[in-house]
Amino acid sequence: MALALVGGAALGAAFGELLKAVVDVKDKAITFKSNLDRLESRLNSLEPIVREIGKLDRELDISPEETKMFTDRLKEAAKLVRKCSQTKCLKFFKRPSYSKKLLEFEDLLVKFFQTDVQAMQTRDSRKTLAKVNEIDGKLDRIWSGVRKGRQVCDSNVLVGSCGALRVSDFIIGLDAPLQELKMKLLQDGVQVVVLSAAGGCGKTTLAKMLCYDVEIKGKFQDNIFFVTVSKSPNLKVIVQNMFQHKNFQVPEFLNDDDAINKLGNFLVNQTGTSPKLLVLDDVWSGSESLILKFMIPIPEYKILVTSRFVFPRFHSTCKLELLNDEYAMAVFRNSAFRQGESSNIPEDLVNKIVRGCRGFPLALTVVGGSLCGQPEVIWRRTLNQWSEEGKSIFDSSSDLLIHLQTSVDALGEKIKVMECFLDLGSFPEDQRISATALIDIGVELHDLDEISALANIHDLFTRNLVNLVLTRKDASEVDGGEHFVMQHDLLRELAIHQSSQEPVEQRKRLIMEIRGNDLPKWSIEQMQKPLQAQLLSITTDEAFSSNWCNIQLPEVKVLILNFWTKNYGLPEFMEKMDQLKVLIITNYGFSPAKLSNFPLLDSLSSLKRIRLENVSVSSLGKSALQFRNLQKISLIMCEIGEAFTNCTIDIPHMFPNLVEIDIDCCIDLVKLPKGLCGIASLKKLRITKCHDLEELPEELGRLTSLDILRLHACTNLLELPKSIGSLHELRVLDISDCLSMSQLPMGIGGLRGLEKLDMRGCEFHKLPPSVKDLLKLEEVICNKEASDLWEPFKTHVTNLKINVLDEEINLNWLPNLHF
Known part of the structure; x- marks a missing residue:
């Protein structure tokens, strides 16, 4: 019992x-x-x-x-x-x-x-309160650091910056490799240990397990730095991570050598003789010089490198073997069969599928997920497809991709889910992808509604084709605002490979990854020929100088620009993208980037959705742009404090058909501009984690079409404006974790259409009498203390359900900071 x-x-x-x-x-x-x-x-x-x-x-x-x-x-x-x-x-x-x-x-x-x-x-x-106060202080330092052009991080607050995330509870077959890796790493006289294996074998998982091992943590304490390197390493960004991990202000670096010199001084002065461990995860061939630069002659300083490749120069190497039959079967069954359910799949068929995966954990997990719940005939078809290829999954990573491809093919008639999987290749590897960005693409490129677009992401998750990160325990909202996606780099390669099967001029997706100024050969050859692509993704590194080629892309509906520079010029060929509906601009660099050529957007009459992340939009109000058909604008980690001040054009005139505004982690937003409250068409207003926001204008009551208002984690917001009672169409009000808010306005009862109120984290001592007029209110989400305040009003609000949720200290909502 x-x-x-x-x-x-x-x-x-x-x-x-x-x-x-x-x-x-x-x-x-x-x-x-x-x-x-x-x-x-x-x-x-x-x-x-x-x-x-x-x-x-x-x-x-x-x-x-x-x-x-x-x-x-x-x-x-x-x-x-x-x-x-x-x-x-x-x-x-x-x-x-x-x-x-x-x-x-x-x-x-x-x-x-x-x-x-x-x-x-x-x-x-009291301990929890002390921890909350400690975190609150750390957040203040983080946001104040961002305001000063730097970003300060702490390993206990932002594990995404330079710390290893915990791995799943279900890990099979890595205990022995962990002990071998520890033995080599702790051996005297060895500074660099290389953990080598093919893609999908579990190198990153093993490295993360090492970071949480009791013996390793006991030795290195909080001096463990975990950095994902990937194909295009940026040494200065890695060093910035390490400074941030220790909650120190990041200095300016003249070049890579200067960054390493300052890192050496930092490690000696700040950590002294304490042991230090640097994990360089996913190092690619050709990056041996990067490892050498980090080999600073400091006592008790170790480096662990994980790679698909072997670096002969470093003699201490652990090779991670594939899983044996027993472990392989356990991993496969964990994905292929739901817990507690019996299966009618013949045992010999299961054994053949498992043998076909040849011990690759990724293949076992993905293939098992794709077959979960499928009839026997689908299992046999998968096995036949492997036989037709005439190759073993063990032979090379390309063959692994072929076998993983059958898992994608298993989506069958779920064409839109397949499209979502292929869209994921448009984003840089090892980066967290916002579900709302994928939803924007799904709606405008694949003619989906937002619920179906989010459901497709969940379909990919259930088949182990993506990892889904929920930033709140109850993150179930259909707008996807609390969802993020991460994908194994092999699966990303599969998506890109699948999107590149046709000739360049016939591809639906064009994915350009530019290192330095080396443009793809096809982009030069095709300049005089219109291309048929509907999605264009361009990723450039810090060395790119914005010298664009003049390619013709009249059919593009989605443009995704990924970059790492402080200044970024929008490509001039955008001006001729008459069909462009979605523009996603993401700066993965250290501080908000300044955009040039912004007036090009004025010519994009079909543009419906703009998503800007980690850029400065302070000059927006100084332009005379008119986004005639724009329906949604998302501003994530942007500098927007002066974006709508001194406008040369009336804001409602600038956005005559805007339906949704999403402002997230924009720390210089102190007061919402009054002009935004004049957009009569606005239905969704989401302002979240804007910690400097202190006031909402009384003009908010003019947004009479507003359906959803989210103000989650605006910790300095003191109150709602009195005019909020005029929002008669409002269905959802979210003021969760608005820690400074202590009461609801007296006129809250004017929200005659309100169906859901999320007020957890708010320390209310009483409710205004007018809440009895919220006759359509169906759900209140709150803490235990607040639930007692609502009980007397249940006789008036007869359909009310009070959902008491435990408070949680959860900082997963913090942005990835793109390192």
């Missing part, structure tokens, strides 16, 4: 054993039946609390010593109960003694939960 529920925690196991003993014994020990019945009732009432304690102890890694004394008493009580079953063997004078001991234990049980546990809760609440 409880023993199975509490998952093996020391307290939970002892509690479960006692409850089991009581249930087994109570009908046998007639003499003590009343005592045991009462004890069973008491234990059953306490079981959910113990289960929650056990769960939290595991999640928070709390030592069992905390409750050891009480755990021991539980074990003693279980022995006592077992003795009670031996009624006939007990001497008559001992029976009252046993009865007394049972009563004493019941009193102890009550005392522990009424006194000790409450004391622990009080202490833990």
Whole structure:
């Protein structure tokens, strides 16, 4: 019973054993039946609390010593109960003694939960408050650093900057390689260890496991730096990561040598003689010089390199082998068969599929996911397709791609899901991709609605073709605003490979990856010929000088520009993209980039969606641009404080048909411009994680068409404007984690169409009487204290459901910072 529920925690196991003993014994020990019945009732009432304690102890890694004394008493009580079953063997004078001991234990049980546990809760609440204050201080430093043109990071806050994310709980076959890797890494006289294996073998997973190994953490403490290098490494960005990981201001670097010199001084001065570990993940062939630069002569400084390639210069190499048959079968079954369900797939067919994957963890996971829930005929078709190729998945990574291709082909008639998979190749490798960007593409390029576009992402996730990152535990909103996608680089290669099968002039997607100023040969050859591509993705590195070729792309509907520079000029050939509907511009560099040639957008009459990330749009208001058909604008980590000030054109006139505004992590936004409140067509306004936002204008009440208003984690926002009661069409209001907000406006009852209110994280002490007029309100999401405030109003708001969610300290919502 409880023993199975509490998952093996020391307290939970002892509690479960006692409850089991009581249930087994109570009908046998007639003499003590009343005592045991009462004890069973008491234990059953306490079981959910113990289960929650056990769960939290595991999640928070709390030592069992905390409750050891009480755990021991539980074990003693279980022995006592077992003795009670031996009624006939007990001497008559001992029976009252046993009865007394049972009563004493019941009193102890009550005392522990009424006194000790409450004391622990009080202490833990204060610890949580202290942790929140600590995080709040760190956030202040982060955002103030961004305002000063730098970004300050802490390993405990932003693991995405230079820290390894934890791996899945289900890891098979890596225990022995982990021990071998540790032995080589901790060996004296060895500075660089290379972990080499083919793509999809689990190198990155093993490196992350190493970072969380108890012995490694004990040695290197918080001086473990995990950096993904990939095909186009940027040494200065890697060094910036390392400074940020230690929460230090990042200096300006003249060049790579200057960056390494300053890194050496930093490591010596700030970490002293403490051991240091740098993990360079996914290093490609030709990057040996990068590794050499990081070999700074510092005592107790180690470097772990993971790569598909072997670097003979570094003699200490671990080769990660493929999984043996036993481990391969376990990995495959974990993906191919739902837990607890029986399968009618013949065992010999399962064995053949597993053998065909030849021990590649990625292939086993992806192929298994694609076959999960499929009938036997689909399994046999997959096996036949492999046989037709006449090659082994073990031969080369290209053959691995061929076998993975069958998993994509297994999407069958789900053409739109396949299209979504291919779209993922448009973004740089090893970067987190916002689901809203993919939704924008799906809506305008594949004629989907937003719900279907998001559902396609979930389909890819269930087939293990992408990893889905939810930034909140309950992130289930259909707008995808809290979803991000990451993809293994082999699967990204597969998407690009699949998109490149036709001749250049016939491809639906053109994906250009430019290193330096080396333009693809085809782009020069095709300058005089119109191309048929509907999606164009261009990725340039820091060395690109914006010397664009004049290619003709009259059919392009989606343009994705990825870059790493401080100044970026939009390509002039955009001016002739008459069909362009979606423009996604992302700067993966260190600070917001300045865009030039912005007036080119004025000629794009078909443009419906613009997404700008980590760029400065301060000059937008100084232009006379008119986005006549623009329906959605997304500004992510942008400098927008002066974007709409001193406008040469009226803002509603600039955006006459705008339906949606999404502003996220724009830290220089202090006050929402009044002009935006004049856009009569606006239905969705999302302002999230804008920590300097202090005020919303009273003109907000003019947005009478507004359907959704999200103000999540605007921590300095004090209140909602009084005019909000004029938003009669508003269905969803999200003010979650607006920590400075202490009350709702008196006129909140004017929101006659409100159906959902998310107010968790808000410390409200009372509600205005007018909330009784929110007759359409169906759901309120809040903390326990706020739920009590709503109870008296349920007699008026008859369909109201109060959803109490536990508070969580979760910083996954913070942006990836693109390193």
